[in-house]
Each structure stands twice: as structure tokens, then as C-alpha cells.
Amino acid sequence: MSARSRTADDPSAVATRRPARRRSIAVVATAIPLAMVISVLAFANPAGPGDPASRSPAAKPDKALVAQGAYLARMGDCTACHTAPGGKPFAGGLAIESPFGAIYSTNITPDKATGIGNYTRDEFAAALRKGIRADGKRLYPAMPYPAYASISDHDIDALYAYFMHGVAPVHHQPQQTDLGFPFNQRWTLMFWDWMFAGTPRSAPAPDGHDAVARGRYLVQGLGHCGSCHTPRGLAFQSKALDDGDPAFLSGAELNGWLAPSLRGKRTSSEATAGDGLGGWSHEDIVNYLATGRNAHAAVAGEMKSVVEHSTSHLNDADLNAIAAYLKTLPSHRAKPDQVGSNSSDARDTTQRLTKATDLSHGGRLYLDNCGACHFADGRGAKTVFPVLDGNSLINADNPTGLIHVILAGAQLPSTPGAPESLMMPGFAWRLNDQDVATLATFLRQAWGNKASKVTARQVADVRKKLGPDDMHGNGPDDPYPGLQMHADAEDD
């Protein structure tokens, strides 16, 4: 059996610089139950702010500790949420859209008036690990403190040293979060925290000697991979914070995109797509995190920013530790989906496309728009053009990610290990909604792929939300301005 492919998708909640964004669609559905839970608990058990933080003066700058903190801040990808588009680093102000309203990230530079310059080390630790601000108020769990609970004391020290001495203070008051009642009652979050937040760790962080232990520490903690890759429950809580539960990192949906399962310890020869990382070798995982690309896949969606700002800056030891740990997680499914294979289905599609006679409209659209790079066999080209046969973005239940990539295109981040920011063109200018639906349906049923049809209405919904910044390429310059060169979107 050939190596299984995985895609271009991997979103993550924390890493984006867009001014506005949405969390998982699932959140919308849970908004009302969550509100009820919070309200009910709020009235049942009113209580004051959390533990008073012990006060201790800020430590003197220690160069090595500051540098270590800078590295850990990369690991945690703090900048993704705490830097607004065009804003100064860590000065906050990014709007994180939630069903309850926009949550604005805060200024975490050491400015005393608007940032965290007055935070003691223990107040800083409480914010990170318990979600409690210096003034005793609760943070919204858009801040991944349930995962950060497991950050070690030493790493907290390093992060504190960095944010106090390695980051330039910026005097900037970001817009205040102002959610409607009852969500503006931050104190009620204590119940949420009581039910769902993690237990702060006291043990030191594992060093590199035990790679799996080190990987577990990074993935569950600072890396907060579960924020996107672990499904969420009714109260928008991660269903699992650690690998004691098979739901941990078993995949979730984010803005309609699949944040795939990171489980599946099979080897590439046994695994099939839909089995998380089963088809990826240890090295594939390392390459993907370091460069956004590997023999099977190219990063797209929210994960692009994670690679660009966080994982591509990790050292080899940590990348290897993460890969080693992920390879220990068994698949969450007894029997993974059978999609993408060297089956007769795959050969049929390849032969039909190669022959190029009596093609379906979808096949024709594929050859005219996709075949140049991804080829008739849908295998693309190693490390440059992703494999489409068995691709998890294409086979995801929700086709939003696929439609988005067809319409807008995608671009790899330029990383130190792989500097080329390879770009796939967007086809929004060239294909109408029905064409994109036909093409997406073709892709989801070509070769060994098995996924549902896509409708023109679904394409129209995605197209509506695209802004100019999402687009990669807008077609040739119009040689005859004013003349209608191609039909507008048809009705579905």
C-alpha cells in the first residue's frame, strides 16, 4: 500500500492575525446551553475572586532565562492572539470572535499602565495557569489556560523574565471586551474553571532525555494543540486535556475546516487516511512542523500561521519530542475510514483523466485547472504539490476548507528550513459557484476519495466571506476592460 496522504489543513485556534474570526461552528450550537450552565451555576453558588496571588518582586533580568522565555513564547505562539494586524508585538487588540461577542486580546507587554508591567511573577503564573488576572478577575477561556495549567514553574519563570525584560513596553490600551449579560459576569467563569480547567503542575518540565515525556509536556501544555485538535463539549470545553482520554487530539472542526486527528500510531504501510497522523512517519511530522510541508501535505488554513510563527522556530530536539509523543497515541477509531488508496477506483480516475475523452464536467474542470500541478493520478509532487488522493481536507465531512482553497488558493509560510513560500492560485475569478461545486464534488469522489457532494450554495456561502486579503492571485489583467469575459456565478 502506498503512503497515506494528509492535507493541507490543520487549523489551530490561536494563530491568526486576521482582525476578526470565528471559532468552531460547534460553538454556535452550544452557545445557549453554555449560557444556561453559567447562569444556573452562577445563582447556585455565588463566590468571590480566586486565590489572592502571593506577591514577589520581579526578578532581575537573566539573559539566558529571557532567551529561554522568548523561545517558550514562540512555542506558545502568544503573538498569534496578542498582536493585532499592523500592531506592535504583544500589544493586544486582536478581536477573537465568539458566539457571545468579540473577545479582545490584552496588552501583554511590560507597560505598567496598559500592559502587565505591574504583574508579579505569581500573578503572571496565575493568569497563565488558572486564568485569573492580577485584579482577581477571570479571563475568558479564549486564553488557553486549561492547557497552560501544566506549564512548569521554571518555564513560567522564563516566560515571566521574557515578558518583563525581553519585550518592549508598548503604551496601548486595546479595546475592552464587552460581552452581553450574562457573559460579562466574569466571576461566573469560576464554575467553568472548576469543571473544566486543568490542575496546575508542580513537577519540573521533562528535559530532553525522555523524548516522549518532553513531547507530552509540550503538546498538552504550552503548545496547546488540543485547543483546536481536541473536540469540544457542550460548554465549549476541550473534551480532554491529556492523553488519558481517547478524545484527546482526535480531531475537531474549526470555522468549517477540519483540524485533523493527530492520533494514529500506525506505520505508513498499515495506515489509511482518516487515521490521523497514522500515515505520517516521525520525520514527516517533524518536517511539517518545521517547514509547513512534507512528502504528503502542505499547510493551509489556520495552521499556516502556527507553523510560521511558532513551530518553525522550535529546536530539533523539541520537534522530535513532539513527533515521538504523537506517534504514541493510538487511533481513536476502531476501524479508520478507507479513503484514498492504490485501489482500482484510483486507477480508474487516473486512466480516465489520462485518456481525456468523454470526461465528466468535473474531470474536465480538474484537467483544466488542477492537473498541471497535481497530475492525472492526483499524486502531486513530493514536498511541492500536495497529494489529492486520500487528502483529509478533500475528504473532510465539511467541505468548507476545500472550497476555500479552491476559491482563494493558499500559500506556504517562508520558514528558515524551507524558505520558499509556494503559492497555489485561487480560482474564484475563473470558476463560478456551480463549477467549483462540480470540481469539489469530483475531487471528493475521484481516485480513492469518498465524500459527499458539494452544492453551489455551499460555495456561494464561502465565497461571500472571502476578503481581498484571502486571495492568492486574481487572474490575468483584463485586456479588454469593460467587456464581460466570463459568465458570473450561476444560480444553483
Added chain:
Amino acid sequence: MVMKKKPVDVVIIGLGWSGSLMGMEMTDAGLDVLALERGNDRTKKDFLYPKPADELKYGVRLSLMQEPRTDGVTMRRNTQENALPQRHWTTFHPGTGVGGCGAHWTGVLYRATPTELTMKSFAEKTFPQGFLPEDMQLQDHGVTYEELEPHYDFFEKIAGLSGQAGNLKGEKIKGGNPFEGPRQNPFPLPPLPRTLTDTLFTEATESLGYHPYPYPSANASQSWTNPYGMQLGPCNFCGFCSNYGCLNYSKASPQTCVLDALKQRQNFSYRTNSDVRRINKSADGKTVTGVTYIDGDGNEVFQPAKMVFLCSFTLSNVRLLLLSDIGKPYDPATGTGVVGRNFTYQITGSADLYFKHHQFNPFINAGGSGQVIDDFAPDAFDTQKHGFIGGSYIYTTQGPGGAINGIRVSPDTPAWGSAWKRQAAAEYGHHMMIGTTGSNMAYRDCYLDLDPTYRDPHGDPLLRMTYDWHDNDMRMTEFMGDRIRDIVKKLGPDYHTTSFHQVGDHFDPSKYQSTHLTGGAVMGTDPNTSVVNRYLQHWDAHNLFVIGATNFPQNMMHNPTGTVGALTFWAAKKIRSDYLDNPGPLM
């Protein structure tokens, strides 16, 4: 008022192949590097599928080229004629913008042979006194094949070169070019797949006892990650190479092979629409102090720099040296001076073969696909017997298949109307080409200088090209025409036409010839006959380096880009090992 910018260590003029490669080398050495590019930025967004596949825009209107209006050249064939400016590019296509010619080139990447780098020594050894014309000005490059070999090797890895070695450490390998210099390593990638034209050519030339081999192609045959971490994807034979940016990350270019890696470096920056007008000299004239350019807003800007690399196109390099008054201009009357001396070109010719029973599908092609023989290289046979020095390679390549430039009809067909249409439809796809790319020796009366009449919008004189064919080179191409006729005879097409220059022909700038313009600022070991020394360092200003095909003392039959890349690394190595710690003349 002239704006003055913060000094930098290095200014690079022109961000094409040599500029971007030198940028990598100098940033590696820890220097602050600034590249100034006259044209627009060109990023992968400009070359996104299917944008480049526009024959009218790029193949006919030549959108990636310089504008003759601002950067024209005047031409004449001898000193008795009045030079007139080219108002549309015809005979060659000089690029502009980031990537330069490296963005729109075809993708044939050759090494020079050991002989091609030492033509003067070869001639002295091979021909009797008096055999060569008196006005022929042959010179050695001053650098040998052995010295350049590791740099060719590295550049081929940067470019992800596809092909078949014919001489691996002295061992001849069947299927490769037995006449090439010894390679220390095989090609990074295997050759591109063969087309029907390749197969026919291979069979015919083998039956004639020749040694066909695949074109060394910088259109990648497979995925490739180069030493800079840059990536190429396999070529899909879309056919849009020469004059186009590659839409598939397959053709090696500064964009696909260098620039994203260079942009990662904090000590590199570049400015586009920055048109360098002068290289500034120090008071004593022994060094340069920086460059003066006009930025996109029309401001005149002085950019101080400790070192200047002149890495633009052949013609622009020579013109900027002349405008800056650096080095003595060449005077053909006395044979003295060096700037503009030994300007050379490329001698080409071709046959077109029509086969009723073959359908070639010429829209499926790649610039670097094809088969070649080097059996008529300058040192591969007895040229003296045929009355010339020099040689050509003979090759086939699929296509062209474009709707505008790819239509071939029999000579008796009307030039327009329904009869032409019928014939074009009937013959499309049934044609095959066989061509020659040949050497061009340097002559006393072929040179570049500043035009006395025509000026650019800034008031600076245009460059003037004084150039004509010479009998030696015409005898050479006549001979190649005969060799091609032998091959045509073997292949037996239904009809064929040929187009070869003959003795007595004059240079005709209205027809495309080649963009392999060479010389004018040549390298060498004698300051009386070269502009730069063998490390490409200007003889008169030790912190000025001039790089490009402009360094070739005469043109070789093999395409120039491989040697331009190798020379760039060769110069960089010497600069890094000897010059940076101890700036001064390297020779």
C-alpha cells in the same frame, strides 16, 4: 537635490541570477547587502497559474522585457552607417524586473567546455600561423574549467538541473555528451521524458554515428529541493518557457531557486524601480564610493557602499561603465581601450521539417526538453579543413506550439485568408525543428559604445551596437547547415525548409537571433584587453565587480547562463577568502 541613504557594505545592481546568487554569498559573509533593481518586483503572484500562459502578452508583446522607450539600443553594422534605435525588440529580448532574464529564459543550462574557456590557447595550438583572420581578437577567459567545475556543480544543484552526464570524472557514459568536460557529480535530476521529436532526432543522429544526449534542462524533471532549501516541482510540459515566467515552479529562476531564501536574511534588502544611473568614483578614481540612482518617485538618490557589484544585462553593464566613465572606452580605430571591446553574439540557424504521418502535439513542450549532438564542437573535429574556427551544437526541441508563433505552413501557401487557414489547420502539429546554436568569435570592428545622437528620457546617450557577421562564422554556420541537411535526409520529411546564414550575409536586426549577447566588459589576465581581472574585479577600481555574460571574451556555442552562475560563485569565493579582510587589487 540628491538624497543620501545610509551606507551599506554591498550594493548589487540588478537582481537577476548573478545578483541574487551574489546576494546569498555576501550575506553569508555577514555583510549588509542592498540590491537595486531597475524594474518592478516580480513575485510568484505574477506567475500564478494560468496567468503566464498568455502568448499575446508575453510571447508577442514581450511584457517581461525592458522598454525600448527607456532602455533602447541603437544598431549599425559598421562604422560607416548611422546607428538607429530598436523601437521594438526583435533580434534579442533583454529582460527587466526582479529575476531579470532569469525569469523569462528558456532553461537550457550548459557548462562551457575546457576549450571554450581557453579559445586563444586552443587556436595557437591547433591552427597554423595566418589561418585565423587578422581582425579576430581571441582571448582566454583567464579561468580554467577545472577551477570553475565545483562552481558549475553547485549552480546546477541550485537550479535542480535535469540531464545525463556524459563524462563523469573522466569516464565516458553512453547517453550523455562525450564531449563535455569531466563532471565530479552526475546531474541532480534525470533528464526530462522524451518527446517524439527527440526520438526521431536520436535515431537519425545515432545512425549517422553521432552522439545524441538530452538537453541539460533547468526545467525540473522531478521535485527538487536545492541547497538553499528552495523547491522546484516537476515540469508539466506546458510550453510556456522562453519569454514567460514559469507557472509551475519548474523552471529554475531567481524566484524559484534563490529569492525567498535571500529574503529570509536580515542583512539583505532590495529596492525595485531603482534605476542606477552612475557608479560613483572616489576622488582618486581608484575605488568606487557607491551608486546614484533614480527611485520610483523620480528622486535622485546617492547610495554609499563599500563594494559595488554590477550584475545587470550584458548591454546595461557596458553602458553603465561608459556612463560612469570607469575604464577606458574601446576605440576600434586604434584597437586601444577596453570597455565595449569584444562584443559578440550567437550564430544560429534551423531547419523546419514537415511530416504528414507524424503528429507531434507541439503544445506539449518544455524549453529545456530536446536532444542534442556536440559532435561539431570547436575541438571535436577538424574545423581547419572547413576553413573556420568555432562550432555549433545541433539540437531538436519540441514545438513551438503556440497559436501565434507556432503555426507553420508550406512556403507556397498564401500569407493570409482562407487558404492560409486551411493549410495552417492541416499542417499544425506535423512540423519538427532542428537547429544550431553556434559560437561567435570576437572581431576588432564589433563593439559597443555610447550613441552620439539618441538619448534616453534622462538625457543620457543610448548604447550603440556596431556589429556584423564575419566570414569565419558564416563558413561555420554553412557547414552546420550541411550537417543538418544530412540529418533531414535520414529523417525523410515530406518537405523541409532551412534558414542558415551564408558568407556575404549581413546582420539583420529585424529577425530574432538569440538573447545570448556577450562581451563588452570581458575578463582576462591583461588589463589592456579586459575590463575585469580573472576574479571579475575591475582593473581600475578594486571594489567594483562586474558579472555576467558580459565577461566572455568571445561567445561559445553553449548557452551562457551556466557559466554566468559558475563565474559568480568563483568570484564570490575569492572575495570571501582574500578580498574582504584585505581589500585591494586581487591581481
